[in-house]
Amino acid sequence: MNIKLLLCLALGLCGGSRASARALRLWSDDELMKASNLVVVGQPIAMQDLNETNSLGWSSTATFQPRFRGVETPFKVLEVKTTMFETDEPAQHMWSPQSGKKYRVLCEKTFKLVVK
Numbered sequence: 001m002n003i004k005l006l007l008c009l010a011l012g013l014c015g016g017s018r019a020s021a022r023a024l025r026l027w028s029d030d031e032l033m034k035a036s037n038l039v040v041v042g043q044p045i046a047m048q049d050l051n052e053t054n055s056l057g058w059s060s061t062a063t064f065q066p067r068f069r070g071v072e073t074p075f076k077v078l079e080v081k082t083t084m085f086e087t088d089e090p091a092q093h094m095w096s097p098q099s100g101k102k103y104r105v106l107c108e109k110t111f112k113l114v115v116k
Helices: 003-013 029-035
Strands: 038-044 048-054 068-072 075-086 104-112
Touching: none
Parallel strands: none
Antiparallel strands: 038 075, 048 068, 075 104
């Protein structure tokens, strides 16, 4: 199963019954890479259940009991893509630097893990 779809499903299940209905957009790999200025691709190398739960501040209802499990998952970084840019759009909440009239990519670089 596609890991992005699995993550979207997992996050959707955490929404509980209080979440409003809304359209869910599935992003392709190319769309994600183009819209991001930092991408880290990793591979999980272990997983440990921390034997703890937390409600994360969510209220309980008759049909939803927020008990999220603590899980520790270290990753091996396989690839890092970064983009340096300039824009006239000031940084703010839900910032989209590409929406600035003077957005310009200065440099793009991809670093890949090489095992010798």
